[in-house]
Amino acid sequence: MIGRLQGLLAEKNPPQVLVDCHGVGYEVQVPMGTFFNLPALGERVTLLTHFVVREDAQILYGFGLPAEREAFRQLIKISGVGPRTALAVLSGMSVDELSQAVSLQEAGRLVKVPGIGKKTAERLLLELKGKLGPDIGVTPHAGTDNQVDILQALLALGYSDKEAAAALKALPADVGVSDGIKQALKALAK
Incomplete structure (x- = not known):
């Protein structure tokens, strides 16, 4: 319904901001990442929005990205x-x-x-x-798809995040999934 707001930033009260769009003030709830990247009061701001309608309220959520x-x-x-x-x-x-x-x-x-x-x-x-x-806009943390698959397999086998990540670091970057799992298990068995 309301997909974007563009106007002047009238108020900042975390996590809520007030955006003045041609004389109409919209109260918008924003995450702190967006809040900290807002311009100064009175400056022009553009927020992507998500409009939520409930039985007792209509709330606008805004995002910088x-x-x-x-x-x-x-x-x-x-x-x-x-x-x-x-x-x-x-x-x-x-x-x-x-x-x-x-x-x-x-x-x-x-x-x-x-x-x-x-x-x-x-x-x-x-x-x-x-x-x-x-x-x-997010890339996998572990690197290649093979590394992600190896990591998932180690976690599924019951190894902790730390153990799996440490074993993954010791592997060559171009290792296949099957070989990578075998090598990681050998390293973890030591």
Whole structure:
């Protein structure tokens, strides 16, 4: 419905800003990453938006980057995750950090975000797997697709994030998935 706002920045009260668009002031909730990159009061600002209509409220969420808005939209599709929680996640970590946490299945990084418990973090990792990545401007943390697959296999075998990442660093960059898993398992067995 409302996809973008462009106007003068009238007020800043984290996490809310007021954007004056030709005499109409729009209250917009923004993640802290966007908030810290806003211009000074009275300056021109452009925000990509997502409009949420509830029974008791109509709330506008704003984002400085398309990747932030796309990540927000992916987050609110998850059962039990509302706009407020999605905003908290994007305030606690950048889209790149979120994508890395998802690709490496690091629940510990998400638990550090206020309001995110262990079960919610695990659900987020499961639901977002494969949905955040190059299509919204984020590259996989581990490097090549083979390295990501090797890392996923090690995590599935029960190795911790630290152990799997350390074993992955010792592998040659061009190693195949099968050989990489074998070499990593040998290194971890020592």
